[in-house]
Amino acid sequence: MKHSLVFWAVGGILLTLAAEQFTDWDVLISNAFFNADERSWLISYERHLQLSPLFYGGMKVFVSAVGSIAAVITAASYGYSFLKPYRQGALALVLGTIIIPSAVAFLKDITRIYCPNQLAIYSGIAPYIHLFERYPAWFHSVHPPRCFPAGHPTGAFALMSLYYVFQTPRRKRNGLLFGFFLGCIASGYQMLRGEHFLSHCLISFFLAAALLPLIYRLAGQVLRLAASLVRKSKSTFSAAE
Numbered sequence: 001m002k003h004s005l006v007f008w009a010v011g012g013i014l015l016t017l018a019a020e021q022f023t024d025w026d027v028l029i030s031n032a033f034f035n036a037d038e039r040s041w042l043i044s045y046e047r048h049l050q051l052s053p054l055f056y057g058g059m060k061v062f063v064s065a066v067g068s069i070a071a072v073i074t075a076a077s078y079g080y081s082f083l084k085p086y087r088q089g090a091l092a093l094v095l096g097t098i099i100i101p102s103a104v105a106f107l108k109d110i111t112r113i114y115c116p117n118q119l120a121i122y123s124g125i126a127p128y129i130h131l132f133e134r135y136p137a138w139f140h141s142v143h144p145p146r147c148f149p150a151g152h153p154t155g156a157f158a159l160m161s162l163y164y165v166f167q168t169p170r171r172k173r174n175g176l177l178f179g180f181f182l183g184c185i186a187s188g189y190q191m192l193r194g195e196h197f198l199s200h201c202l203i204s205f206f207l208a209a210a211l212l213p214l215i216y217r218l219a220g221q222v223l224r225l226a227a228s229l230v231r232k233s234k235s236t237f238s239a240a241e
Contacts, residue, residue: 009210016202021130026197030116033192039123041194048193055189056152059182063155067097070165089164092212092219096161099215100208104154107207113148117194149203150187150196157183157208164216183208 019025033042043051052058070093077083077090113131118124127139131148159182162175187201 006210006213009206012206013203013210016199016206017131020197020199021132026116026199027121027128029198030122030191030194034116034122034194041117041122041192043189043192051189055185059152059156059186063097063159066159067094070094070097085167086165088216088219088223089161089166091223092164092216093159093161095215095219095222096158096208096212097155100158100211101151101154103207103211104149104151104204107149108146108151109144111148112145113200114145115147115195116197118145118147122194147196148200149207150190150200151204152190152195153183153186153201154204154208156186157205158212159183160208161212161215163212180205 035041048056070090073083073086073090074094077087111131113129114124114126116122116124118126119128120126121128126141126145127136129135157179160176160179162179163172166172166175183201183205187196187198187204190196191198191201
């Protein structure tokens with residue numbers, strides 16, 4: 001995954017933000033998932049409770065499990081030489097499942113955008129505004145909105161860093177596609193519930209794509225720093241003897 005991906009992903013972010021700000025494409029797409037007569041989404045709350053073990057709660061557990069396995073591989077690579085080639089990639093995966101969702105959580109706090117199912121146009125209470133617009137003076141909410149970018153797909157998109165774990169081109173590609181399609185599934189599920197617009201999910205994808213190469217470099221720097229500290233501690237210990 002070349003560092004040019006960062007510039008490509010930033011371009012995707014800018015294009016998505018422009019489309020979100022100057023068009024109503026989000027609403028036009030989500031209208032297809034909302035039954036105006038029944039005032040309900042394609043995946044209702046009751047259906048969500050049935051599907052959550054697979055598409056929501058279960059997916060969160062899966063992402064956490066993959067991150068935990070990567071952490072074990074990183075630690076075990078110091079004791080088992082055959083795992084050494086996977087060390088930096090595994091650490092990048094661990095860091096990715098932490099840093100990327102944290103970045104999205106931070107953005108949620110500052111963008112203050114409501115989910116579709118909270119909007120008045122979909123039987124909610126909040127007015128629909130674009131990202132860089134202000135809420136009307138008459139509107140006040142007790143609970144600040146936290147729906148932009150999309151949080152749930154972010155962990156899945158972070159698994160695109162499996163690209164760095166595998167060693168052969170084919171496996172790298174498969175690892176990348178696995179994280180991408182898992183993120184797409186999570187995104188689609190949330191859109192069908194009225195939890196996110198498409199732009200929310202696209203920003204999460206492009207943000208993950210932009211951060212992954214940087215996180216891989218960070219993992220390498222962390223490992224080099226750790227190795228340097230170990231060497232210095234050994235030298236200090238030997239001198240003391």
